[in-house]
Amino acid sequence: MIFKQLFDQETWTYTYLIADPANKEAVFIDPVNTHIDDYIALLESHGLQLKYTLETHVHADHITAGGLLRQRLGAQTGVSHLCGAETADIQIQDGDIFTFGNGEKIKVIATPGHTRGSISFLWRDHLFTGDSLFIGGCGRTDFQGGDAGALYDCITQRLFTLPDETLVYPGHDYQGRWVSSIIQERTSNPRLAGKSREQFIEIMANLNLPKPRLIDEAVPANRYCGLDENERQDAVAAREIARPVRNVTTTEAMVAEAKQFITEVNVATSQQLIAEGNIVIVDTREESEYAAGHLDAAVLLPRGVLEFKIGAMPQLADKSKAVLIYCRSGNRSALAALTMQQLGYTNVLSMAGGYEAWQKG
Numbered sequence: 001m002i003f004k005q006l007f008d009q010e011t012w013t014y015t016y017l018i019a020d021p022a023n024k025e026a027v028f029i030d031p032v033n034t035h036i037d038d039y040i041a042l043l044e045s046h047g048l049q050l051k052y053t054l055e056t057h058v059h060a061d062h063i064t065a066g067g068l069l070r071q072r073l074g075a076q077t078g079v080s081h082l083c084g085a086e087t088a089d090i091q092i093q094d095g096d097i098f099t100f101g102n103g104e105k106i107k108v109i110a111t112p113g114h115t116r117g118s119i120s121f122l123w124r125d126h127l128f129t130g131d132s133l134f135i136g137g138c139g140r141t142d143f144q145g146g147d148a149g150a151l152y153d154c155i156t157q158r159l160f161t162l163p164d165e166t167l168v169y170p171g172h173d174y175q176g177r178w179v180s181s182i183i184q185e186r187t188s189n190p191r192l193a194g195k196s197r198e199q200f201i202e203i204m205a206n207l208n209l210p211k212p213r214l215i216d217e218a219v220p221a222n223r224y225c226g227l228d229e230n231e232r233q234d235a236v237a238a239r240e241i242a243r244p245v246r247n248v249t250t251t252e253a254m255v256a257e258a259k260q261f262i263t264e265v266n267v268a269t270s271q272q273l274i275a276e277g278n279i280v281i282v283d284t285r286e287e288s289e290y291a292a293g294h295l296d297a298a299v300l301l302p303r304g305v306l307e308f309k310i311g312a313m314p315q316l317a318d319k320s321k322a323v324l325i326y327c328r329s330g331n332r333s334a335l336a337a338l339t340m341q342q343l344g345y346t347n348v349l350s351m352a353g354g355y356e357a358w359q360k361g
């Protein structure tokens with residue numbers, strides 16, 4: 001694989017390039033507009049075709065190159081659906097998976113707190129945390145819908161629960177450090193290690209940071225993928241031509257595809273199977289959804305961490321045992337069922353309509 005960590009000296013921003021040398025597909029994470037020519041030269045030097053540019057959030061300190069890369073190379077732009085960037089091709093949701101190269105996957109983990117729409121990306125054992133988690137720090141939470149409590153929750157519950165050896169690649173570092181790991185941050189990040197939620201909120205409320213230099217310019221520009229007025233109009237026209245022939249990885253498309261390969265059962269059949277016993281019930285929603293109500297005896301296995309947690313679950317040690325998996329409406333569970341099949345589970349059933357249908361009986 002090709003993996004490059006690039007640095008913008010002006011704003012201390014890291015940009016990442018991941019590519020599969022086999023089929024030449026490439027992905028950028030958080031590219032900076034002033035480096036557009038360097039990026040294109042870099043792609044050309046490896047003969048790469050850019051498939052996606054993904055943003056960890058709408059940045060306040062630099063302008064993205066996403067829109068320009070779309071214009072010049074046809075790459076699709078992806079930004080969280082909570083960022084208000086309507087011109088992005090893909091409105092990213094928690095749990096989405098971007099595929100590229102020969103079976104490579106980039107998983108989306110929602111990490112709100114620095115901004116409402118902040119997300120992290122997990123590719124293999126590389127975690128790209130944007131401004132949510134820094135090496136020995138974290139992003140500020142005092143503007144753009146920031147929320148220190150939310151940041152504490154997602155870092156401690158979603159990032160720090162990844163395997164210790166997961167490599168942490170931040171969106172910035174102001175001291176020349178390049179990479180950290182989950183164990184290092186969990187055990188030594190001064191804002192988080194051993195700190196309660198209340199202590200963290202207190203720390204974040206007292207940082208007294210100056211307003212970012214480029215915020216008034218960068219935030220509105222980034223909502224349009226970094227393009228100015230004229231460029232936007234060109235981009236919209238180009239996108240209308242390009243879109244139908246591209247393989248768009250939207251959640252809907254992925255769910256529709258997954259449903260071709262999995263087995264769905266309705267609520268009545270699910271009730272019957274549960275009554276017969278000898279079936280493992282898996283709830284693949286988020287922890288908060290599970291806490292608000294779930295099927296009796298269901299074990300929690302959120303889809304976003306499925307591959308990482310499944311090996312440690314004794315209930316799922318026998319891959320031939322029947323599994324009934326459900327989510328809120330039946331979409332996430334279809335994706336999770338397919339993932340389980342790919343992991344070797346031979347008898348997975350997804351409950352159509354999910355918990356909502358279950359409650360209606």
Ligand SMILES: [Fe+2]
Pocket residue numbers: 057058059060061114131139
């Ligand atoms: Fe930021």
